[in-house]
Amino acid sequence: MLRVSHYLNQFFAGLGAEQAANRPPETREGFVGPGRVLQALLRDQGQVVSTMVCGDSFFAERTDEARRAVRAWLEAVRPGLVVAGPAFAAGRYGMACAEVCRIADELKIPAVTGMHRENPGLLAYRKAYVIPAADSAVGMQPALSAMVTLGLKLVSGAPIGPAETEGYLPRGVRRPGMRGRPGAERAVEMLVAKLSGRPFRTEMPVDAYEAVPPAPPVTDLRRARIALVTTGAIVPRGNPDHLKRCSETRWARYSIVGVQALTPDDYECVHGGFYNEMASHNPNLVVPLDVMRDLQREGVIGELLDTYYVTTGNDQRLADCRRNGREIAADLRSANVNGVLLVAT
Amino acid sequence: MAVISALPPLAMQAGANRVVQGVKIEHVCGDPSLPSDADKALRRRLVEQALRALGRDVEAPTLVDIA
Numbered sequence: 001m002l003r004v005s006h007y008l009n010q011f012f013a014g015l016g017a018e019q020a021a022n023r024p025p026e027t028r029e030g031f032v033g034p035g036r037v038l039q040a041l042l043r044d045q046g047q048v049v050s051t052m053v054c055g056d057s058f059f060a061e062r063t064d065e066a067r068r069a070v071r072a073w074l075e076a077v078r079p080g081l082v083v084a085g086p087a088f089a090a091g092r093y094g095m096a097c098a099e100v101c102r103i104a105d106e107l108k109i110p111a112v113t114g115m116h117r118e119n120p121g122l123l124a125y126r127k128a129y130v131i132p133a134a135d136s137a138v139g140m141q142p143a144l145s146a147m148v149t150l151g152l153k154l155v156s157g158a159p160i161g162p163a164e165t166e167g168y169l170p171r172g173v174r175r176p177g178m179r180g181r182p183g184a185e186r187a188v189e190m191l192v193a194k195l196s197g198r199p200f201r202t203e204m205p206v207d208a209y210e211a212v213p214p215a216p217p218v219t220d221l222r223r224a225r226i227a228l229v230t231t232g233a234i235v236p237r238g239n240p241d242h243l244k245r246c247s248e249t250r251w252a253r254y255s256i257v258g259v260q261a262l263t264p265d266d267y268e269c270v271h272g273g274f275y276n277e278m279a280s281h282n283p284n285l286v287v288p289l290d291v292m293r294d295l296q297r298e299g300v301i302g303e304l305l306d307t308y309y310v311t312t313g314n315d316q317r318l319a320d321c322r323r324n325g326r327e328i329a330a331d332l333r334s335a336n337v338n339g340v341l342l343v344a345t
Numbered sequence: 346m347a348v349i350s351a352l353p354p355l356a357m358q359a360g361a362n363r364v365v366q367g368v369k370i371e372h373v374c375g376d377p378s379l380p381s382d383a384d385k386a387l388r389r390r391l392v393e394q395a396l397r398a399l400g401r402d403v404e405a406p407t408l409v410d411i412a
Binding site: 209210211212214215216217218219221224226229232274275276278279281282284285286288290291292294295300301339340341342343344345 | 346347348349350351352356358359360361362363367370371372373374375377384385388389391392393395396399400401402403404405
């Protein structure tokens with residue numbers, strides 16, 4: 001009999017809402033709360049043998065501790081399948097479910113979760129198998145049903161098809177394969193369909209941008225701490241962190257303590273999306289440190305942060321852009337920065 | 346935050362709220378074909394403009410064009 005482990009947050013385990021969100025992880029034998037539905041869907045194909053319950057705030061704030069508890073739990077129970085959530089649109093719960101899937105993967109245990117498409121947990125572990133769920137618990141039954149179907153297929157070892165046929169959310173995995181007809185024919189067909197108002201299906205979906213609420217204005221520059229950020233891939237010469245020329249997923253930050261201007265002896269541009277010789281020859285064209293130092297000396301700005309932030313804005317996936325932006329913003333905030341100049345190449 | 350970009354429409358489409366027109370993609374903050382003093386003076390004007398943009402109250406993506 002397939003042994004199934006189920007992860008739930010405090011709310012779905014019936015321990016309470018926010019007032020119980022700091023509850024540390026605990027395990028229960030058998031199923032809890034929506035685990036009853038999970039067990040009914042599994043019928044005689046599996047048994048929910050153990051449930052872990054953890055408060056959402058606990059998982060979000062003491063993530064390392066929570067991860068260790070999840071790992072210890074799975075190592076003790078040794079299930080054949082891990083089911084997490086579904087988390088619907090709950091962000092912290094979604095992050096926790098994604099982490100549970102990550103740990104299960106590390107232990108080579110098939111895992112499946114469910115989330116609303118806009119749950120930020122989707123970005124926490126892209127390789128998770130996530131069934132799209134409604135934004136609230138009214139979607140419990142259909143989400144769990146699809147999770148069970150996919151979970152049993154993962155357990156069976158049968159090859160898993162692409163997201164659109166198996167019904168999970170895209171994991172950013174591309175596999176080479178052959179289509180029946182060449183790309184040019186398919187593209188022309190799509191174009192003709194588009195021009196004549198017929199429906200067509202793109203093979204290259206483009207992520208949508210979102211509106212960003214503007215930050216309040218900086219009222220007094222002379223007291224402000226300003227930071228420099230760029231997507232222009234200006235790095236210390238030799239590119240110590242191997243920032244990529246394109247399709248970068250990360251960002252980096254470099255100290256400019258005591259540096260008055262960026263010289264070609266010490267810095268270079270590794271951006272692969274434009275002719276970068278001029279920026280390598282004078283990196284201030286992208287990170288205008290020479291001018292910022294003058295303005296700092298003259299008291300026009302209060303202070304310049306002694307670190308600049310950089311990524312390569314070239315063919316970067318929107319999901320990575322968002323995460324990089326969030327992470328850099330959090331770093332700037334913790335450095336008490338009041339204003340940012342971002343140079344986009 | 347103020348964004349200095351050679352392609353303000355793209356920056357604004359992506360949601361940047363305070364955008365300043367830069368020079369060119371390859372040299373957003375300056376012009377290497379100018380003598381170095383003039384290049385630096387141009388860079389300073391752009392940076393000052395971006396700093397002024399930081400002080401602007403905006404409600405949506407805006408090309409801030411204040412000399």
